[in-house]
Amino acid sequence: MMEITLQHYLILSTVLFVIGLIGVMRRKNLLLLFFATEILLNAVNIAFAAISSYYGDMTGQMFAFFIIAIAASEVAVGLGLLVLWYKRTGKIDLDTMTSMKG
Amino acid sequence: MELYLYTALFAPIVGSLFAALFGMSKKNIIAGLVPSALLFVSWLASLKLLIYILGGGEEVHVELMTWMATGDLYVPYGFIVDQVSVTMMMVVTTVSTVVHVYSIGYMDHDKGFNRFFAWLSAFVFSMMVLVMSDNFLGLFIGWEGVGVCSWGLIGFWYHKETATWAANEAFIMNRIADLAMLIGIFLVYWNTGSIQYHEAFAAMPALDTSVLTAMGIFLFIGAMGKSAQFPLHTWLADAMEGPTPVSALIHAATMVTAGVYLVVRANPLYDLIPDVGLFIASLGAFVAMFAATMALVNRDMKRIIAYSTLSQLGYMFVAAGLGAYWVALFHLMAHAFFKALLFLGAGNVMHAMHDELDPFKMGDLKTSMKWTWIFMTLASVALAGIYPLAGFFSKDLILEVSFVEHHYILYTVLLLTAGLTAFYSFRLVALIFHGDDRHTENGVHPHEAYNFMLYAMLPLAILAVVAGMIFKTPYYEMVTQVLPAVEYHIHNHTTFWIMTIGTQLFVIASIVYAYKKYAKAVKVDKKVESGLLYQLLYNQYFIPQFYEEYFTKTYRELSEMMWKLDMKVVDATVDGVANVFHGTGKATHEMQNGNLSTMLRWMVIGTVVLLALAAAFTFGQSEGVVKMLSGLGAI
Amino acid sequence: MLDHILSILIFFPALAAILGFIVHKDSMRAYGIIVATVEFVLSLWLWYSFDASISGMQFMEQANLIPAFGISYLLGVDGISLFIIIMASFFTMLGIATLTETRRIKDLIITLLFLQMTMIGVFAALDAILFYVFWELSLVPMLLIIGIWGGPLRIYASVKFFLYTFAGSLVMLVGMLFMAYFYYQATGQWSFSLLEWYRLILPENIQYWLFVAFFFGFAIKVPMFPFHTWLPYAHGQAPTIGSVILAAVLLKMGTYAFIRFSLPLFPDASVFFMYPVAILAIIMIIYTAMVAYAQKDIKQVVAYSSVSHMGVIVLGTFALNVEGITGSVFLMIAHGIVSGALFLLVGVIYDRRHTKLMSEFGGLAHVMPKYALIFGIMMMASVGLPLTINFVGEFLSLLGFYKQSHMMTLLAGTAIIVGAIYMLAAYKKAFFGDVTKEENKNLKDVNKTELLGLIPLTIIAIWLGIYPKPVLEPINNSVEAVVQLMHDKAISPEAKSTIPSIVKFETQEAH
């Protein structure tokens, strides 16, 4: 079997990212939509870590690190909002959120 | 002499402004008297200048101030009194003084009395500027000035639709010619570097003939408009809507002769281009005949005289075109006197007949209006060219000129026209003053005009009689100092006498025929009147209708169309562009349906597009793209 | 104080406008008149201190705004801009003095004073960015004037006016940025100063592109055919004061900018585009004159006549010789005076009858003789009668262009015919004939306030027609400098020969 190169990691990252995209587009349930965004972030993290590793540069890892931090805060705030919304409307379905209609 | 020059020039405008002060108030006799007095002063000053010039004085040349100066162009307000302009000045001031005095009586009951004198004196001023200017642009000032005054005076009775229409027609037709005149001036400027007469004329012999021809033609087109030559002639007959003194002054004696004056003034130019001169002469002869035929059958007293004027202008152009400038100017002068007299007489008749213009509704006025009858008959005799009145000396001279210059066709045409002239003139006199009384049945009781009006006409009557006899020699001596001195003599004495007597007999025969036909009871010959020729002449060759149908109407319709085009195409295009944006907004408005899911999908599409762009740039980083991007400042 | 007179001229009205917010609305008119009069006196002082024999810029002021990009606050006037500045302050004064509007008069006067600032700013600015800023700022007060005090279609008209001219000026801005970029490439430093730009000789193909970019901005403002359709709407809906200032001053920005930017910056392109522009100008002259003839609304007649006259101005500008350009600058002044007066006159009758349709009038000469007289004089001035102000400009413009093309001048010269047609027809419809409408029988003639505005204009129209020298001379000197600059800068031999050199003896020596 051949050696694992950077391209492998990048392609894996792409595949995961696309899976995330599918989720983002497909999901109507807000909570599950959050899951999809987590996938997106993780996919990017892999790419960062891989590049960091293959070029011997710490910057990539740093970014991955910050992304994880951001993901954590996003979940905190996002879930908070979700709870609030659920309490107001009793639904967390995206299709019911149309107050931003132009 | 400068003082006299300025007096002659500016006295009329002072009079005009004085009368204008009263312009909106009630009739004030002083508004008529002061301009008349000032015109008399102007006449005296002109006389003084004439005597000075006659006495062999140098021409008076002054520059008042700069008008325009830019680049190489330098236009001053320069005035010149030489032999030619002093002749014109005398003609203008004489006739206009007479007409002013006459108008005090004529406009007596008009509520626009004061306004009338303001316009009339302003006209005289413009005319003086026209004849005294020492450059083409100064001439153009006067040229346009008389145009405006003519507009104001033709449309003087502005409540009448026909009057205002005629005023606009006159102005616009003159404008068409003025454009050509302007182009002529441009040509003169760019080719000779100056628009001063003497500099420009001095530079002309060195120029190419084609340029000179263009210059000559354009300037002549300008002259055609003002002198109402075919095909720009229709306005003159319509201009008779104005008060009769106006017709006498503007549309007979002075303004319409400005075209002749221009050709005379530009004689160094036209001498260089004899072909154009021949064209001018031919057109003149054509107009002489053409206008005379229209006068034959017309039923409007003033129009008949107007056509007669047109015809005589044709004579003048024949002379001017053939290089006999002094003859043209001489006929201009003589014609001014007797034609003004004729018009003023017609004015008397109109007053007496309560503005009736149809001579077929008059008749037998000689009993009640003896002096008018005498004056008009005198003027008509002079017009017909019977010895020893003014017309004989000037008009016969033109016939001789054409004969001597071997233009026999022109000669024949002019000779025939002379007969026609005699016929229609006396047809008019006979219809008005002789025959049976046809006006009492209409409840009109004619009376003679005020005495002072008749006295005012007297100088013109005297001049119409003696101008030819007395003035010819001194005039010739004087004018030929600046104009080409060509004596026109038929060398063969027998021929000369045959021609002269023959012409006289022909003319007298025409007069007798006119009297015979119209001096008794008038029989209307239905058969003749329904004939094609009569209809053609009566309707002025259908030219006014033709203009109305094909020019006026077309222009109006075209304008309407243009407006529609402006709204429906040009503006609609602009609005269309706006609508594209608006429509795009409306169409993409759907995107913003507020559904987060849809938005997410759009977001993904956006991401994909951006990615595609990135990919495209990644793979397309060839030299060209890089260059383009760097040019745009993107990299 | 004289050193900063231009800054004072620009910012005094703006400052006064800000102070105007605290003035009580009853005394606002008096306040406005005083401010505008002071401004006008200042502009006259500018003229008085102006040295007519100098062809270059005078009263220059400079302060760096953004040194990194060479954007500076650079002001100056020469003979070309001087009189337009005076005219701008004159018309603002006249406009405020003869104001008949009663709604929200305080806001109106403040808007007008701001407008004055922008107008003078445009004509005094010598820095491209500064020029652009004032150019765009001038849209805002006008937008408000049309949009608030206008007729029934005012919103449409004002938005059209704004967006259309704005779109054009954006293209111009791009052109300016490119110009600065080329300057940067050539010299290694940024500058938006017009005087610096003048020294730059661009390659021909770049000139073409930049000329076109600038052309869009200017042509829409002029407005040239086929970009003119915003103007009839704007005039039709604007209140009298708006129309007066729009016609008298704002339109002049476009033609002024042609002379300030397009000609000296791109001499070769100017020669290259001379005929296309001239053709547009001729279409503009004849076509809009015909459209004017078809109008039923007297204000639209005057509006379209404006476009037609602007055509002559453009034509004179692109004559590219001293006679033509001097004539076109003079005609800008003349057209300002005459069309301003005509719009004031239309306003007079509109105030009385609240209609502008000519069919509603007829026979006005009977009831309003003074009005008819002044209108008549102005009409004659508009059709270019000699000894009135328009003739000098029109004559010189056409004379200048005759040097370039005979046929086109002949076509353009029809302006004097078609101009007479629509004007006389309109005059006849409105003033001649009998008074047929009952409402017109008791119309009051012009009152003192209106005369206050109209008589000075009439006097100027005749005075400058008879004796144009005081205005013509400074213009001539500055124009000679511009033409000489163009001649020197021109690259192609064709352009060199088309643009005449003023310095005659030098060329003779060269031969």
Added chain:
Amino acid sequence: MEAIAFYTFAILTTVMFLITVLTNHALYALSALAAGMIFISAFFFMLGADFLGAIQIIVYTGAVMALYAFGMMFFDTTRTVVESRTSPQIIFGLSGVAALTIVAIFVAPIISGNITALYPAIDGVGNSQMVGMVLFTKYLIPFEVAAIMLLVAMIAGIVLAGKKMDQSLTLMKDEVECETKEKENV
């Protein structure tokens, strides 16, 4: 050896995430996501980013997943999630195109050829140590900002979700409306 590990984990992660995205049961989704997270940390270890791997497990699987679990309890989404479906062609089409372009860009030599290390890893220093060095020198300010952000997020989460936990805001609003109506009736 490395290849085997890579492929195994790659397949596992992909499958887990696909389950997360495609399943109708929220609970399955959550479990699959948590599993996926852990598998991803395996990649980090393989890449030598030990610290990141640890963080991944602690933060994601430990904290984030726990939060989600609580959230799910709250929303009662243990039952089958019913969602209105949008056309899968668009979704998969778009995703496919996105994948293709990204891959295309990644494999383009111009991108991968031009990278030089900004902060090269120093030999002989452990990964965690290395991370610490970079984090507290070059990225100190972002680090602190991130800390503050986390604090803010924590407080925000508490405030948003924790306000009047015992009451239903919806009901409260209704009550207010009812009261006003009653008042009007009276």
